[in-house]
Amino acid sequence: MFRHLRPLRRFCPEQIRPHGFHYSRALSGAEAATALRPFYFAVHPDFFGQHPREREVNENSLKRLSVYLENLQKPGFKSLKPTQLTFYVRETDQTSSDGQEPFSSSGFRAVKFTLHTRDLLSTVLYILNSCSLSVEHIQSSNTNVHSQPLREAKWTPDRPIKWNKSYYSFTGFKDPAEALEQVSRKEATLTSWLDNNVKIAGKKLKNSLPLRKELARLKDELSNLLQLSDIRWQRSWGVAHRCSQLHSLGRLAQQNLETLQKAKGCTLIFTDRSGVSAMGHVMLGTMDVHHHWTKLFERLPSYFDLWRKLTLLEDRISRLLGGIQVVYIEELQPALTLEEYYSLLDAFCSRLLESRVPLHPQSLRGLQMTLSSDRYAPSLHERGHFNIPMLGDPANLQWFMLSRAQQARENVQRREQLKATEDRLIQASVRKLALEKLYKEPSISSRQMVACCERLTTRPRPALDSMRLCVSHFYSVLQDGDLCIPWDWKDTEAVK
Template identity: 80%
Template sequence: MLRHLRPLRRFCLEQTHPHWLHYSRALSGAEAVHALRPFYFAVHPDFFGQHPREREVNENSLKRLSAYLENLQRPGTKALKPTPLTFYVRDTDQASSDGQESPNSSGFRAVKFTLHTRDLLSTVLYILNSCSLSVEHIQSLNTNVHSQPLREAKGTPDRPIKWNRSYYAFTGFKDPDQDPEHFSRKETTLTSWLENNGNIAVKKLKNSLPLRRELGRLKDELSNLLQLSDIRWQRSWGIAHRCSQLHSLGRLAQQNLETLQQARGCTLVFTDRSGMSAVGHVMLGTVDVHHHWTKLFERLPSYFDLRRKLMLLEDRISGLLGGIQVVYIEELQPELTIEEYYSLLDMFCSRLQKRRIPFHPQSLRGLQMILSSDRRAPSLHELGHFDIPTLCDPGELQWFVLSKAQKARESLKRRERLKDIEDTLVRASTQKFSLEKLYKEPSVSSRQMVACLERLATCSLPALSGMRLCVSHFYSVLQDGDLCIPWNWKDREAVK
């Protein structure tokens, strides 16, 4: 039925992928991140502080993109489901491509595209081309590319692309206007980047201090008033935005304190939608009005009942699978409400009960598993937990878990040791550089964090004193003065 669409897809790929793609080696995960730097720079949510709606769209799309790229790198992964994405891209001097909205008065444009690629290189190229961003820097990542110049590739403009100076400062690529002779360029290093951006971060951090103090005061007051375990934010909103959300919650507490106190002992999370999360946190949707928040707090007793049923369901599954613990890892799993997660567990439990698997009681005690809703085969994550599809065949599940059980135990032990090393290095680095705070993005693994901090320990970086440092995948100064550096930062000048 869909056979007539195949020539169209081939045509689209020819238009967006340079011909040297067919002669290139596969991209590694680290190279893909490097190749997408111009894209991340153009869509990073922190550049949309004055546009909350566009910021949230980019945050959600980046998370889906990250999951897509991660799945591409998993061994044995076959074709992935098409993934539609929408990004607001900060305007450059380039003309908009067909199918994209023209830049608006705010300096950004909406770009919509659907990922249906099967490898990292074609995915990176497709994203950059969809956003009208240059792909020339990718050729340098491939050692076996075709010798023809990129300008002859189909779909690639033959005119020079004019980039804003901030693009070159961020990526470290050569600015032709500053180096017309094309002698060489120096790759961005941590020291050079701090020299160029340290004063900007200091100024932003200083300006944010009054709001940070106000945020801490509001958070403490509301936590005590409502007897909450914690207040968190699922998105990287700025300090001013967070203060505004707490003021709204404070006004609601003045009007209906008794109802809101039903959340005592809970963790409250400001996020995209209201409800209760899969791990039992109370979620307040930031686009909802006070009426919706009030209704949520009134429904909390029924959510607590569902939470107890969910925990019983997890115990039942654990009993059927030899004592393996069912866990939900927020950083690695989709954002699910408690209703969605309960439905997932109930479906999996029903399949197990229909076909009993003969596991010896408690033989898998100490191991962990997470449930996923896709149709992939079971896998063992590098962190030591099993990733089990809800519709996995019970017989295949039994064989896989038993054959990988010892390897899983060893991975869990390594994870614990790595986490201890990470915590020790965070404390040591915070003290060594006199940092106000040192943290990492959820997408940065403990292994990457340890590698980053071990190298930092050998450096002298007085510019970091008093700063808030975030280990990420790219360089950035956040709107409130936090410094983001890539975990694999460069420590020496690389002349090319």
């Protein structure tokens, strides 16, 4: 009877920002993860244990979403290809079926949307709106929201809709303001969160041990059979998913061993698309069928020829720019295929040859540079390498690198010292907490990891014997029992 009273939800990307708010700065990765918690809670595969098809769809979509969000945060990106995603969304206190398919008898519905946003904030808002989830918690964040009119919106109500409490009492819907107030009153601390989740994680970890042994066995067998340098995964898939991928590769090896052995000496990476990466690694797209994998292995000799040409290009650029080393850093640059990266290097080398920039042959020896197609001004990264735009002016490029060469060397020295400190503190934390493993997500910097480990080693020891601890941006228990904690975890109760 009260269905017509529900506020209308609109899903136009250019209108997804809430009325009355102007965001003064871009959302950080940690803030985006926090803002998406209601979404992760509604689609997390662990809640679809009795529905394997829906669970698999959500797992695959979450991987593709993770790739999209990671690329948005990488420096130098200009635009991303539209990414179509499908999620099965559970019925929760925040979900509503307005404008979407109704919930099934199992308590979930399918939601499809296409991401074509250019920043984290609009992406987060678009995802929440597409799944009919509240964005009130983003509006309430006074650290990055200022009350100013949003001129670009085509239509907005005169004021935000705020229902009387009797509406929530009668309909049974949860008052978002009340829920937000409850969350703000008490924020999870490391101690309280571990107390509530260590046993759960321990049970999941114990259940995953047989699969972990199976994964190690399969990896060793296939590495030896195909004479591979390594087998890796680009995303944080679960152990069962990884075993399934290796079983699939093993069946293909039984059918066509000679073809697959063309990858001898290579690193094999299971990722989102098939091809050869800018690092020269063989990428197997997990959504591709065996036929696509076989075709890739058949074409590897031509990829190896292209790789040799690419290394020659890098050497030529190095000679033209004073001996600086051209590198590709996976965690800091947009994901490129070998063909894409070669094209980028070739165009840059042609520009250098045309300009004839005079640099002393050894003036930049020992330093590194990355090449980007999305920047127009060079920069010096805190890790010590130069970010060089393909379209920048070569004369300005020469002056920039020479004038900052000493600073770059100092940054490299600090990075090496920080990495040594990070490794030492990780080992100390593993010993003190009796952990099986301590690691971090790729988005966590060495500086953040050092800050986290320094605090871990100086606090009372929690009951984490033989657990696997991952330093991340938020709290979670992974499906195989790994505990994720934010690098800036709190150890005192929030003030009420």
